[in-house]
Amino acid sequence: MDAWHVANGYIRTPELSTMRKLVLICFTLGLLTQANAQKKKAEINPAEKMKTAASTSLDAAYPRYKDIALKIWDFAEVGYKEVK
Structure with missing residues (x-):
């Protein structure tokens, strides 16, 4: 060298x-x-898909559930409506 x-x-x-x-x-x-x-790609959790579907379903049926809830409360014996 x-x-x-x-x-x-x-x-x-x-x-x-x-x-x-x-x-x-x-x-x-x-x-x-x-x-x-x-x-690595972002994986969507299967539970998130189900949560989104359930939320969408409930939001779509909101008026129906609202009417049912109001009917139930109209029939309920609420303490402030009682008369002695």
Whole structure:
């Protein structure tokens, strides 16, 4: 090995080779981790679909349920309506 190779950083030692491999492995793992993290899509929970469907169904039938509730309260014996 001549002086030019030493001056320009072309020294091949086992430690340097091991360090380059270690840096390359860490860099590759970092890239794979980033790529894998970006692939995940937001999954919709099946329970959320059922909640939305139930809420929509109840909202659509609101007038009917309102009338039923008012009829029930009209027949109920409420304390403030009682007469002695």
